[in-house]
Amino acid sequence: xxxxxxxxxxxxxxxxxxxxxxxxxxxxxxxxxxxxxxxxxxxxxxxxxxxxxxxxxxxxxxxxxxxxxxxxxxxxxxxxxxxxxxxxxxxxxxxxxxxxxxxxxxxxxxxxxxxxxxxxxxxxxxxxxxxxxxxxxxxxxxxxxxxxxxxxxxxxxxxxxxxxxxxxxxxxxxxxxxxxxxxxxxxxxxxxxxxxxxxxxxxxxxxxxxxxxxxxxxxxxxxxxxxxx
Amino acid sequence: xxxxxxxxxxxxxxxxxxxxxxxxxxxxxxxxxxxxxxxxxxxxxxxxxxxxxxxxxxxxxxxxxxxxxxxxxxxxxxxxxxxxxxxxxxxxxxxxxxxxxxxxxxxxxxxxxxxxxxxxxxxxxxxxxxxxxxxxxxxxxxxxxxxxxxxxxxxxxxxxxxxxxxxxxxxxxx
Numbered sequence: 001x002x003x004x005x006x007x008x009x010x011x012x013x014x015x016x017x018x019x020x021x022x023x024x025x026x027x028x029x030x031x032x033x034x035x036x037x038x039x040x041x042x043x044x045x046x047x048x049x050x051x052x053x054x055x056x057x058x059x060x061x062x063x064x065x066x067x068x069x070x071x072x073x074x075x076x077x078x079x080x081x082x083x084x085x086x087x088x089x090x091x092x093x094x095x096x097x098x099x100x101x102x103x104x105x106x107x108x109x110x111x112x113x114x115x116x117x118x119x120x121x122x123x124x125x126x127x128x129x130x131x132x133x134x135x136x137x138x139x140x141x142x143x144x145x146x147x148x149x150x151x152x153x154x155x156x157x158x159x160x161x162x163x164x165x166x167x168x169x170x171x172x173x174x175x176x177x178x179x180x181x182x183x184x185x186x187x188x189x190x191x192x193x194x195x196x197x198x199x200x201x202x203x204x205x206x207x208x209x210x211x212x213x214x215x216x217x218x219x220x221x222x223x224x225x226x227x228x229x
Numbered sequence: 230x231x232x233x234x235x236x237x238x239x240x241x242x243x244x245x246x247x248x249x250x251x252x253x254x255x256x257x258x259x260x261x262x263x264x265x266x267x268x269x270x271x272x273x274x275x276x277x278x279x280x281x282x283x284x285x286x287x288x289x290x291x292x293x294x295x296x297x298x299x300x301x302x303x304x305x306x307x308x309x310x311x312x313x314x315x316x317x318x319x320x321x322x323x324x325x326x327x328x329x330x331x332x333x334x335x336x337x338x339x340x341x342x343x344x345x346x347x348x349x350x351x352x353x354x355x356x357x358x359x360x361x362x363x364x365x366x367x368x369x370x371x372x373x374x375x376x377x378x379x380x381x382x383x384x385x386x387x388x389x390x391x392x393x394x395x396x397x398x399x400x401x402x403x
Contacts, residue, residue: 008343009343012346012347016336017363019340027253027256042276
């Protein structure tokens with residue numbers, strides 16, 4: 001029997017999906033207004049939006065596979081002042097993804113904004129999104145088609161979460177300057193080195209994605225500049 | 230690459246889910262009806278499909294796209310099949326993830342030997358492969374979608390890959 005690699009399988013599924021999507025009918029041909037009873041049945045679904053549905057099978061799964069939560073707060077409370085802060089960095093490990101979130105008293109005051117003080121030659125900012133909850137800037141080198149994504153957030157009412165696909169990816173962690181970091185290496189599943197830097201002093205998460213190399217991620221965070229709001 | 234989820238505001242999520250419900254209700258019901266053959270069960274399948282969609286609304290944030298239409302097609306079909314299987318079990322008849330159901334939307338050609346072979350395997354296996362390897366659903370999510378267990382989906386995926394390899398071999402022989 002023929003053996004196929006995961007990459008071959010993914011490529012074939014993508015090709016098939018493209019044709020499948022074209023073969024599907026226009027859903028507006030079947031447009032029917034849901035009855036009031038149907039809308040009424042949607043109410044509990046709406047109330048639980050964003051949460052996993054509470055069926056017994058799923059509850060079982062959630063217990064088995066859902067999350068491992070690691071509280072970073074205890075790792076970073078070197079001084080007595082920090083020890084008093086009620087902050088918890090949580091890292092939730094799912095089957096194929098990992099997410100990082102700051103949960104705390106939200107008392108960091110959002111005092112600073114951050115900018116990359118250096119990007120490799122040839123990179124230009126192509127997109128910037130910033131609001132009170134998080135900031136994301138994308139740089140691109142048009143010639144080499146490489147990208148750098150720089151994002152950061154603190155603890156806010158809507159608690160942003162970084163999600164990284166970790167499927168079979170090699171990772172390393174450690175400390176760099178004042179940050180604890182976790183880096184997921186580029187491989188056949190991901191073209192980028194994805195690194196989370198956690199700054200407990202200022203209660204911030206910095207996320208850097210680059211398809212250059214791991215050293216670039218460290219240099220970017222090292223040269224990052226902070227501005228008072 | 231990172232995905233930064235600035236958690237959608239609850240109102241935004243609700244608006245998104247309602248717009249999907251409004252846009253796809255009739256379509257989902259038609260798909261469910263083609264499996265179940267009765268209106269009441271088809272209505273249940275639509276509600277079940279909406280629960281799956283509402284559990285991760287960000288996956289459907291562009292409801293007008295073909296990709297979302299494809300995901301909704303697969304979810305509605307699998308929720309209908311789940312109800313069909315439950316009904317069969319109640320009647321003392323066994324069914325499983327290996328059962329095939331008619332799929333009216335199989336493209337004639339998908340552009341490569343392996344992709345075309347996907348179109349020829351059991352429709353449930355095909356859905357599993359697409360959800361896992363193209364649309365990026367986790368095994369846990371697929372288990373929820375198909376009314377199966379984590380292990381059940383893992384085993385079915387393994388069988389789906391074997392069926393695909395066999396189908397490919399068959400194609401080469403012809």
